[in-house]
Each structure stands twice: as structure tokens, then as C-alpha cells.
Amino acid sequence: MVRRAVSQAAGRQDAGRQALKPVYTACLGIAGCGLILAACLIESPTVTAARNVSEAAEHTTFNPAAMPYSAMPVMDHPASGSGSTAAANAAAFTPPPSSAIPDTPFGVMVRRGELIFTHTGRYAGQYVGNSLNCSSCHLDAGRLAGSAPMWAAWVRYPRYRSKDHKVDTFGERLQGCFRFSMNGKSPPANGKVIEALEAYSYWLATGAPADKNLPGYGYPKLASPPQPPTYASGKSVYEQKCAVCHGPEGQGQAADGVQVFPPLWGSHSYNWGAGMSSVKTAAEFVQANMPLGLGGTLTNQEAWDVAYFLDAHDRPQDPRFNGSVASTRKKFHNSPWSLYGAVVNGHLLGGPSAVRK
Amino acid sequence: MSWRIHNHAVSAAAARDSKQVATGTHNFAYNQSRITAHAQLNQIAAPKSDEPMMLTSLTIPAAARTRISVVCQNARAMRRSARGCAMAVVACLTVMAGPAFASTPNAAAIAHGGNGHGAVACAACHGAEGGGQAVSGIPRLAGLNAIYLQRQLESFRDGTRRSPVMTSIAKALTPTEQQALARYYSEMPIPAAAASSTGTAASDALGREWALRGRWSKQAPSCVACHGPDGVGVGANFPPLAGQPDKYIADQLQAFKDGTRSNDPLGMMRHVAAAMTEKDIQAVSAWFAAQSARPQGDRTQGGKR
Numbered sequence: 001m002v003r004r005a006v007s008q009a010a011g012r013q014d015a016g017r018q019a020l021k022p023v024y025t026a027c028l029g030i031a032g033c034g035l036i037l038a039a040c041l042i043e044s045p046t047v048t049a050a051r052n053v054s055e056a057a058e059h060t061t062f063n064p065a066a067m068p069y070s071a072m073p074v075m076d077h078p079a080s081g082s083g084s085t086a087a088a089n090a091a092a093f094t095p096p097p098s099s100a101i102p103d104t105p106f107g108v109m110v111r112r113g114e115l116i117f118t119h120t121g122r123y124a125g126q127y128v129g130n131s132l133n134c135s136s137c138h139l140d141a142g143r144l145a146g147s148a149p150m151w152a153a154w155v156r157y158p159r160y161r162s163k164d165h166k167v168d169t170f171g172e173r174l175q176g177c178f179r180f181s182m183n184g185k186s187p188p189a190n191g192k193v194i195e196a197l198e199a200y201s202y203w204l205a206t207g208a209p210a211d212k213n214l215p216g217y218g219y220p221k222l223a224s225p226p227q228p229p230t231y232a233s234g235k236s237v238y239e240q241k242c243a244v245c246h247g248p249e250g251q252g253q254a255a256d257g258v259q260v261f262p263p264l265w266g267s268h269s270y271n272w273g274a275g276m277s278s279v280k281t282a283a284e285f286v287q288a289n290m291p292l293g294l295g296g297t298l299t300n301q302e303a304w305d306v307a308y309f310l311d312a313h314d315r316p317q318d319p320r321f322n323g324s325v326a327s328t329r330k331k332f333h334n335s336p337w338s339l340y341g342a343v344v345n346g347h348l349l350g351g352p353s354a355v356r357k
Numbered sequence: 358m359s360w361r362i363h364n365h366a367v368s369a370a371a372a373r374d375s376k377q378v379a380t381g382t383h384n385f386a387y388n389q390s391r392i393t394a395h396a397q398l399n400q401i402a403a404p405k406s407d408e409p410m411m412l413t414s415l416t417i418p419a420a421a422r423t424r425i426s427v428v429c430q431n432a433r434a435m436r437r438s439a440r441g442c443a444m445a446v447v448a449c450l451t452v453m454a455g456p457a458f459a460s461t462p463n464a465a466a467i468a469h470g471g472n473g474h475g476a477v478a479c480a481a482c483h484g485a486e487g488g489g490q491a492v493s494g495i496p497r498l499a500g501l502n503a504i505y506l507q508r509q510l511e512s513f514r515d516g517t518r519r520s521p522v523m524t525s526i527a528k529a530l531t532p533t534e535q536q537a538l539a540r541y542y543s544e545m546p547i548p549a550a551a552a553s554s555t556g557t558a559a560s561d562a563l564g565r566e567w568a569l570r571g572r573w574s575k576q577a578p579s580c581v582a583c584h585g586p587d588g589v590g591v592g593a594n595f596p597p598l599a600g601q602p603d604k605y606i607a608d609q610l611q612a613f614k615d616g617t618r619s620n621d622p623l624g625m626m627r628h629v630a631a632a633m634t635e636k637d638i639q640a641v642s643a644w645f646a647a648q649s650a651r652p653q654g655d656r657t658q659g660g661k662r
Contacts, residue, residue: 098570139573139578140570140571140573140578141570143573144573241623244594244622244623245583245594253591253592254591255585255586255589255590255591255592256585256586256587256589256652256653257586257653258585258586260581260582260583260585260586260591260595261583261591291623291625292578292582292583292625293571293576293577293578293625293628293629294576294623294624294625294628295576
């Protein structure tokens with residue numbers, strides 16, 4: 001009887017343990033889940049920062065003004081037009097004159113590069129898909145300080161570029177120009193077009209120190225605008241200061257078979273992958289270099305406004321388009337400086353009407 | 358702030374839109390409220406048209422058409438009378454021609470005979486074919502842009518361009534006459550002018566340098582950057598330089614430099630001219646005077662010399 005009681009008790013204990021087994025399992029499971037959950041929720045500071053930036057970008061996507069402007073760098077030189085651009089240029093490196101190109105096989109290649117640079121559609125036509133020239137955005141045939149001169153670019157490469165997530169050679173950088181800014185296709189890395197452009201850039205840099213930040217490189221940094229840029233303000237600036245050359249519809253102007261003033265948007269301009277499709281880059285270029293010969297005369301606000309206006313128009317599709325505008329934006333244009341994927345005047349920028357090559 | 362909220366809504370719409378785009382079911386109707394909101398927010402207006410003013414053409418006003426039909430009905434009634442027929446035909450032509458002459462100036466008549474109230478014949482100085490006179494520095498008008506030509510006449514009227522000869526002529530032309538003359542000359546073929554070459558090799562090089570490269574150390578772009586390959590001219594704002602008399606080009610550069618000409622958009626030419634010396638002006642004027650004014654369809658670079 002006692003044995004039965006004991007065994008019954010033991011059986012009850014066993015039964016109890018048996019009954020508790022699922023409970024133990026459940027507890028362990030819950031504890032394990034809790035640990036995993038904790039690990040997921042408790043981020044590293046780096047991840048937090050990255051997430052904050054991308055969230056900020058998501059919510060302020062179409063409003064560059066919502067960027068933390070206090071974090072933006074101060075300009076290298078004053079924004080208001082007072083000949084400051086000329087003064088800055090005077091302090092920069094001066095490339096040799098074109099008349100100094102030697103009369104050698106090397107010189108032949110340099111001249112070819114200069115021709116490609118200034119008449120890109122004519123001398124490298126098989127890689128060009130629009131009516132721009134290199135010199136449209138790199139003024140004075142790639143010589144002008146403050147207009148992304150080639151002599152300064154030459155000594156900046158190879159360098160890591162976040163656009164490609166890798167270290168690019170100078171030649172690879174040039175290939176990107178054809179693919180995006182020229183809305184064409186990359187010339188072969190070891191072909192004559194890249195070779196000629198490299199020879200020209202190298203020759204322009206004759207005597208320049210190999211400093212990756214030569215004064216006058218790129219476009220001068222621009223302070224944030226006093227007011228957030230708007231389409232209406234940009235349109236007003238465009239009509240007053242830009243349309244005289246670039247046309248009322250941004251189509252540029254041609255004469256006698258030559259595109260004289262480049263198109264700024266639409267199917268014959270740079271595509272969404274080009275650097276100039278960033279509002280920030282365009283504002284920097286415009287403030288320092290436009291109107292042609294009158295660089296530095298637009299106010300900071302005017303430059304930002306008109307750059308916003310330019311970016312608010314459609315242009316050929318990004319060659320990296322993956323089938324979804326939202327996804328392409330997230331992957332390649334996740335920045336407050338891009339209006340890619342925005343809806344402006346009822347039109348989705350980068351949407352179906354963006355020309356697909 | 359309203360724009361911030363709006364942009365958030367827009368971004369949400371874009372996300373939805375792009376999903377719809379991806380699946381091929383994009384529905385623009387969804388965006389109507391956002392179109393309105395966006396338009397109101399940004400006060401978007403239709404782009405201003407920069408189309409040239411529609412130049413008047415020969416039309417018969419309705420009242421004249423009525424008169425014509427009445428006269429012609431009367432003519433049919435008298436058709437057995439030969440004299441009546443002749444009178445009717447003459448009457449028709451007079452009725453048709455009268456209002457036409459009254460509303461549209463005869464540009465050819467003014468160009469070759471003056472307008473009878475202060476404006477002498479254009480051809481007396483600018484040539485029977487509108488090719489100008491190189492020796493006197495009188496420019497070609499034939500083939501220039503009509504809007505540009507009309508603006509120059511307006512500039513002579515309002516003083517932003519000054520000429521002892523042109524100022525009084527421009528003031529003696531009515532706006533309608535100016536418009537008609539501008540159109541008339543714009544449609545004339547560009548005459549084959551003998552290229553004038555008065556420069557030395559050195560000045561050729563200097564002129565070519567200004568024309569094709571500019572002087573960026575003084576923030577002066579190349580002339581062809583705006584005036585087109587070899588200075589053939591671009592649209593309404595950048596007149597041809599190719600083949601214009603070198604004296605004319607030099608006079609205009611000097612006028613921009615000393616401010617007596619101030620009708621250049623954005624002051625661009627005054628800025629460029631300020632950067633030029635007398636020697637630069639002579640050289641670049643001679644260079645452009647030697648270029649061919651006629652379209653070639655395939656200008657790349659360089660021009661002559």
C-alpha cells in the first residue's frame with residue numbers, strides 16, 4: 001500500500017514532471033526568444049546612426065531643406081557675386097595653354113582627348129546618348145577652377161567612391177561619365193576614347209602637385225539656403241537668368257547642326273544617374289559658374305532654388321533602374337538631394353515616362 | 358510647417374505610386390488631390406511662352422468680305438455689260454486691296470522706299486539684298502532672327518542702343534512697321550559676301566583665341582559658346598557675327614564697353630567687352646568678319662584660319 005502510495009506519489013511526481021516538461025520547454029523557448037529579441041532591439045550606436053539618417057532621408061526625401069543644415073560645411077568663398085569666383089580661380093593652378101601641346105604621338109593623343117572633351121557627340125559618338133559635351137559642365141575645356149577641372153581630377157584618383165562602393169581608377173571614373181552624364185555607354189577601359197581623355201587630363205595637370213584636394217577642384221562647397229528651395233522660386237530664377245540661353249522649356253538651343261546651349265532636362269539631357277541630378281551638386285555648379293561668364297553673381301538662395309527646379313523635371317532613366325522606382329531610389333538616390341521618385345506636378349520623376357534606353 | 362507635412366504625404370504617395378508603377382496598375386487619379394495641393398503650395402503657373410509674336414499676315418477682314426460679296430453680286434447682275442464687268446472687277450480688287458494695305462505695312466516698300474514719314478529706305482544703307490556695307494561698318498540684316506531685329510529697332514527707340522542714323526529712323530517707324538520689317542529681313546536669303554581679311558597672322562591667332570576659347574582668366578567665355586559655331590548666330594538673343602563687317606563688330610564691342618549699348622540680356626556683353634583691350638577687339642572682329650555667314654550644316658570647330 002505504501003509502495004502503491006509511493007509509486008503513486010512517484011507516478012504523480014513523474015506525471016508531474018511529465019506535465020511540467022512542456023512548461024519547461026515553453027519557458028526555455030520564451031527565454032530564448034527574449035534573448036534574441038533583446039539582441040535585435042538593442043542596436044549598436046553605428047546602426048542607430050545609420051537608421052536615423054535613412055529615416056530622416058525617407059521623411060524629408062523631397063525637402064532638401066530638412067537636412068541638418070547646421071552640419072553643412074561653410075562655403076570656401078562668399079556666395080554673393082562680387083568677382084569672388086575670379087579671385088578664387090586666380091589662386092588656383094593654371095594648366096598649360098593648348099598651343100603647348102607637343103607635336104609628338106603623345107601630343108596627338110592629347111589633342112584627340114581635347115576634341116572628345118569639347119565635341120563629345122562627334123568624336124566619341126558611339127558612347128554618347130545625348131547632346132551634351134564634357135565641357136558642358138567642365139567649363140573651358142576642363143581647365144576652369146571651380147568647374148570640376150580635369151587637372152585637379154587627375155591627381156584625385158584612384159579613390160574610393162561610395163557611388164560604386166569600391167576604389168575607382170581615373171579611367172573607371174570617366175566610364176561613369178559616359179554612362180550617366182552622357183546618357184550613353186561606358187567606353188572600354190583600355191580603348192582609345194578613355195586613353196585620349198586620360199592623356200588630355202594628365203597633360204592638363206603638367207606641373208600640378210599630386211594633391212587630392214587641389215584648390216579649385218570640383219565645385220565650391222555651398223552653404224545652405226536661408227529658405228527651403230521651392231519649385232516656384234526656382235522657376236522664377238530660371239525664367240529670368242537661364243531661359244535666355246537654355247530655352248523656356250530647358251531644351252537648350254542649337255545652330256547649324258551644333259548644340260550650343262545644352263538641354264537641362266528631358267530626353268536629351270543627362271540621366272538620373274548623373275552627379276548633376278543631385279540638387280546639391282547642381283546648386284554648387286550653378287552658383288560658381290552660371291550664367292556663363294557671370295559665375296558668382298547668383299545668390300546662394302537663387303542657386304539652390306534653380307537647382308531644385310532643374311531636378312524637379314524628368315530626364316532619362318537611371319541605367320541602374322531595377323524595375324521599381326521606390327527600390328531604385330532607396331538603393332541609389334536615398335538622399336535629401338535627389339528628387340528621383342518624387343511626384344512633382346502630378347508626375348512621378350523617374351517613373352514610366354522617364355526615357356529608358 | 359505645411360511644406361514638411363506635404364512632403365511627407367507626397368513621399369507616401371510616391372511609395373504607393375511606384376508600387377503601382379511596378380505592378381503596372383499606376384492610377385494617376387489618386388494623385389489629383391496632391392496635384393492641387395502641390396500646385397497651390399508651389400504656385401505653379403503654366404510656363405510662359407517664349408514663342409515669337411505672331412506676325413500679322415495678309416487677311417481680309419469680315420466687313421470687307423461682305424462688301425466684296427455685295428459688289429460681286431452686283432457684278433453678276435451686270436455681266437452682260439462688258440464695261441460693267443470691268444468695273445466690277447476693279448471694284449472687287451480695290452475693296453480687297455484697300456483694307457489689306459491699311460492694316461499690314463508693306464515691308465518691301467518701306468525697305469526700298471521709306472515709309473513716307475521720317476524713315477528712309479533701309480536698302481539705301483543696308484543694301485538692296487540686305488547684305489550691309491562692309492567698308493562703312495553697316496551690318497547685314499538679311500537672314501537675322503526676326504525677334505532680334507525687332508528688339509534692336511525698339512532699343513534704338515528707347516535709347517538702350519544709340520546711333521546717330523538709326524535712332525531717328527527707328528522712332529519714325531511704328532511698332533507694326535518695325536515688326537513687318539524685322540520679318541521681311543529675317544526671310545531674306547543670306548547673300549554670298551566676299552570674306553574680308555584685314556588681319557596679320559598674329560592678330561588672327563589672337564582673334565581665333567578669343568572666338569574659340571575666350572579669356573577665362575577674366576571670366577570671359579569664348580564668343581562661339583553663345584554666338585554658335587563660327588559665330589553663325591543662335592536664336593533671338595545671340596546674333597550672327599560670322600561675315601559681319603569687322604568695323605561693325607568692333608563698334609558694337611566698343612559700345613558695350615563704354616555703355617552706350619546696354620540692351621544685352623543679363624549684361625553679358627558688357628561684362629565680356631569690359632575684359633577686352635582695343636587690340637583684342639580689333640583681332641576678334643577681323644576673325645569673325647572672315648567667317649562664312651551661310652549655314653553649313655556641319656560646323657564642328659575652328660572655322661577659317
